Amino acid sequence: MQNGGDAPAAVDTAKPTTPEEITKQSFRVKVWRHLESNGLAMFPRPVYNRIPNFKGAPEAAAKLAELDVFKNADTVKVNPDKPQESVRVFALEQQKTLYVPVPRLQTGFLNRLELPEGETGPAAIRKAVSRNGMETYGKPVGIEESGVSLDLVVMGSVAVSKEGYRIGKGKGYGDLEFGLMMHMKAIKPSTVVVTTVHDSQVFDTLPAELFGPHDVPIDIIITPTQVIETQRMSQRPTGILWHLLSSRRLALMPVLGQLRDTDMLSGRACPLKEVDTDVEERAQQARQRRLRRRTRSHKSQSEGEGGNTTEGENAKGDGKPRRVNRRRNSHKSASKDKDGTEPATPSKPRRKQKPRQEIDFSVKISNISPSTRVRDLKQALTERGVKPQAMIWKGFRGYCYLHFFKAGPQKGEGDTAAAGSIDQVIAQLQEMSVGGDSADEKPRLLSVEPAPPRAPRDQPVDQPAD
Incomplete structure (x- = not known):
């Protein structure tokens, strides 16, 4: 998506459009929708709420592998998402030390992928870089481990700009991983940060006001057709910014709690955000929207049933909407007619549940x-x-x-x-x-x-x- 952030799809000027609020999420939805509707999305699908896998991901990885920044790197950290799977393959094929983060940081921090002795063929490498293989072949690396020094960091992205701004899937994992690596002193001034994306995920510009000190800037963007060295308009995070995190986030990611305890013991102040407006708030808002939609649908059903009354019944109303218990009314109608007599046809008995086999x-x-x-x-x-x-x-x-x-x-x-x-x-x-x-x-x-x-x-x- 080039040309100042406009979507590549043609815009129908005949239809009036409502101005859309400019947020990171609006850019995510624009990219996800474009990849899905134009046949560019690959497994796993749908790509919504993911680092999207795209057609040409292996070609973008191969283009990265041809760069000196990749060839000269001895230690590489690559995100565990599907579109960067080929990057992980190239890293192991070239016998680099490969680190991958633990998914969602729920059970640790980094895993160092090591192939079993004697298993160096293409099939073994493919197995090792898969989702299950990264757990099977990964050797845990804690934040207290010293000696980890990264030459190259490969990140997944939903949208990026030629200014170096990056938008992830909205959960904050990539930025937190980078902050933890800064704490480990694994990131050096010479460490290069790259991302592999589809051409349509690249914007000329993204609004600078959407990005904060926790956002990781990108040095090089690699697509299936081009290599873009960004202008890097922002500075790298210096570490974990505790005031942007909630206590709930620490409970979800024990490695953060471990690091905070270490920092506090060393005398550093680590205040957390009092109001829990962490990145997961969007999921809560989505649940609330779904609940409101269900409530509205129930109301419309009740009002529709209430409208099937006679004029005399309407006259008795007090102007308040009738609340109808559909289940209770269905039993009443099944047992008696309006005149109080038993119906001609008996109500259909409920089907007995099949007993669970022992x-x-x-x-x-x-x-x-x-x-x-x-x-x-x-x-x-x-x-x-x-x-x-x-x-x-x-x-x-x-x-x-x-x-x-x-x-x-x-x-x-x-x-x-x-x-x-x-x-x-x-x-x-x-x-x-x-x-x-x-x-x-x-x-x-x-x-x-x-x-x-x-x-x-x-x-x-x-x-x-x-």
Whole structure:
């Protein structure tokens, strides 16, 4: 989006337009809408409320990899979002030290990606830079760790300008990560900050009044077609600005609380924002808007029902809108007519809820490769004649649960009877291997053991989709 921030799509001048409030969110929505409506958005979709993945993201990463600033960098920090996945691939292929932040900073700060010894092929690298792989192969790095020195920082963006202003998805994670790295002294004056975006995410200018001292400026913008060295109109943050954060934000991100405790012990004042107007306030406002819409719809339904009265009934009204309890009135109309007599047709009885089947026994299968798909395991189970009534899939964590229901009159009784006993099922699953589809991965021998005959509380008893 070039030319002073105007959207690239043609504007219909025949239709009157309402002036839009100029905020960071208005620019985000403009970019998200443009990417979605013009076929430029890629998985995961929709791109709203995300760092958007875009067509040409691998090409932008390849253009970055050709720059000296990337070739000469020994240590690189890259955000964990999908559009920068190819940047992470190039970093590992060129054997750079790669750091990625913990998503949402909820369980830590940085992870240093290290491939297992002997696994250096393209498939292993692709697996390591994926969302699950960054957790599996990441070595935690705390804010107290010294010796981290970054040559290059790659950030995801929703919108950027040639002046170096950057707009993220609105949660503040990128700016907080940068402030934490400043605290670690990992950011040097020579550290270069770049971003990879689609050409339509680049504006000539963005309003300077929208940006504050916590916003991280961009040095270089890389698109699939161009490299833009920005004018850098603002200074980098010097660290965490506590007065912009609420106590709730610290509760959500323990690493911030840890840093604040350290700063306060050293005698530094770290006052927090008294009024909780943190970046998540927009989500609260959205919930309030949805609630108001539901309230309005209920009112319109009540008024519509109230309008179906006779003139005499309207005359008795006191001018206040009638409040109609639809559920209560439906029962009354079902039980009696207006003259008080019983209706000719009885009300339809409620359908009885199907009783939940009781689990007879459960089996836990572990040592599952993170790359294994649920359908691969289902096929292996079918080949061994084992058909569980429900499965709780946690393959990305290396395990899953199989549940077998007690025999009963419900549908599927034949399947339940065919399940056999827990000893029989475990015997059928002995020495079962799954995986090994790629040349770099060997089939894994799965571990099978009895499990408590109940589903985990946080998971429904359900058959997962592929």
